[in-house]
Amino acid sequence: MLVMSKIYDVIIAGGSISGLLAARELSSHNGISVLVLEDDYEVGTPEHCGGLVSMSAVEKLQILPSATSIQNKVRKAKILSPSNGFDIDAGNQKVIVLDRREFDKQIAFEAQDYGAEIRVRCSVRSVVELTHDFESNNINDGNIYLVSTSEGEMKCKYFIDARGVGSIIRKNRTGALQTAQYEVYAPWIDSDAIEVKFDNIRFPGFFAWIIPTDSGKGKVGVGGRAINVVDALKSYLNSKGSRYNIVRKVYSPIWVMGPLESFLCGRKYLIVGDAAGQTKPTTAGGIFTCGMGGILAGRATANAINTSDQELLKEYERDWFLEFNSEFKKMLLARRLLERLDNRGLDEVFASVSQSEIDFISQSGDFDFHSTALARVIGAKKATSIIKSVLSNELRRLFD
Ligand SMILES: Cc1cc2nc3c(=O)[nH]c(=O)nc-3n(C[C@H](O)[C@H](O)[C@H](O)COP(=O)(O)OP(=O)(O)OC[C@H]3O[C@@H](n4cnc5c(N)ncnc54)[C@H](O)[C@@H]3O)c2cc1C
Structure with missing residues (x-):
């Protein structure tokens, strides 16, 4: 008797924050079958993350971190240049330090509670789109993906790449x-x-x-x-x-080079999280922005499956860019400026930040959308003239 292999609605490669949140979102829609494949032997391990995140971000990701997931609460940030610096009171921003080993397992538990399957120590090796499924002898109405893994071949209708930074580096090493x-x-x-x-x-x-x-x-x-x-x-x-x-x-x-131009890579193939460049170009923080990538990708895929309308997948990148694109562009600009300052320039910019700017950042700074705070530092009157002089020196060198 011929036993046909199961065709999952969605296979997700990568069982970290973006993949697991996509899985939680998808499996919360009744009847959608989801399989998460994680290369490592344990979800959340090895922890390659500082775990810094704001409570408001965690709330937007709809996670209530368990007591064991929170390692610390941050009250102050010391921001230093080689010979200067200032302190920001971080109390208002409610920043916590997460233990990602615990936190990611918590999301995995929520996803499996909705019905997602999770397999660890299972590495995705390649993904090929089939237009004809020989096993069932069906010409597919849409594509089926054949996913080759360390545990054999698996099939799905939609594929989500959440394999982290390694996935984007394979496309472009320079960022x-x-x-x-x-x-x-x-x-x-x-x-x-x-x-x-x-x-x-x-x-x-x-x-x-x-x-x-x-x-x-x-x-x-x-x-x-x-x-x-x-x-x-x-x-x-x-x-x-x-x-x-x-x-x-x-x-x-x-x-640190910002998002890919598109998160859709084939008709039913999506990229999320670090793999899509969804980390902040300033700090490379990604718990919030990659996590939102997972949720939005999961939501759009569920809508596409439930209505058989693949066009709805586009809502994922539209919604992510709507939320983060303008902020990421400003962060990229700030990164370019700061990278071009030498240590003397950095010291001068830091020395030029006034107490009233520091108070403003302490009181109204936003940990997740921090380009406004950066603009206050870089845009401080004295700092602007220092940056201008550094850049004009560079311009002059062009004509030497
Ligand atoms: C040193 C460091 C400190 C950081 N500190 C912070 C911080 O303080 N705050 C913050 O917000 N962000 C921080 N980040 C960034 C944050 O960790 C990432 O942005 C976030 O984890 C991205 O989640 P992800 O799910 O997209 O990818 P990842 O967390 O990278 O997960 C990718 C997953 O895919 C798996 N995988 C890879 N290849 C395969 C394969 N072939 N088959 C199956 N599975 C595979 C991996 O094992 C991994 O579990 C830090 C990053 C680093 C490196």
Whole structure:
């Protein structure tokens, strides 16, 4: 007897925030069969994330983080240039530190509660569109995708790529920076304050950070363009004090060049999250923006399935761009400006930020849409003239 393999409505490659939220959204619509394939042996592991997110973002993702998912609440942000800096009171922005190992499992649990299947240690190797399904001898009315995995071949009507940054880097390497992040025990980690340190020699194009998870514990990392992140992180840790122990090391690329032009790659093939470049070009933060990608992709796919109208898939990219495009464009611009400043320029810009600008950012800054705060720093009267002079020097060099 011929046993035909199941054709899922949707297969999602990647069981992290964007893939799992797409799965939760899809399976919450009755009757839609969803399979999530995760390469790693455990959802949420290895954690390649600082876990910084605002409570309002988590609410928009419709997740109530469990007590074990929240590692800390952040009260202050120290923003430093090589020799200057200022403190922002982060109390108003309600920023928390998540344990992604717990948080992602919580979303996986919600998705399976609605009926999604999740398989770990199952790697997607290739995806091919079939127009004729030989097994059932059917000419498909729409396409069927044949998904080759480490556990054999599987079939689906819609495919969602949520395979993270590796997926976009395969298309374009130039928008990626390398990072190292260690879990560190050290007496100099202040449980109340995150630290962000800009230095365009040590961390060109990015920064170093400390994200406390408790008193004396935290995630310390560096990122940058064409640097040895192991050496850069070692020197950053040593600059903080001689006493520290590293209990976990993670190395991962990040994407800072903004979203792909389109998130649709074939008639029923969608790309979400880091794989679609949905991380903030300034900080490479993606819990919120990638998570929303997952939800919007899941919603549009469910509507397309329920109405047999594939045109509805376009609502996914329309809605994501409506929410984030203007903010991402401003962040990209701010990134370009900051990358072009040397350390002296950075110091001068930081020194020019007045107390009233700092108070404004503390009171009305938005962690998720932070281009307004950045504009206050870069746009401060004195800073603008410094940036202008740096850029005009560059222009002059063009004609030398
Ligand atoms: C060091 C670092 C710190 C960060 N800190 C923050 C932060 O503080 N706040 C914030 O908002 N964001 C942060 N981010 C970004 C955030 O982690 C990502 O934007 C977010 O996790 C993206 O989610 P995703 O689901 O799109 O992709 P990912 O989380 O990258 O997940 C992709 C998943 O796909 C799986 N996969 C890959 N290939 C295959 C395959 N072939 N088959 C099956 N599965 C596959 C992977 O195992 C992985 O589970 C940080 C990133 C890094 C690297």
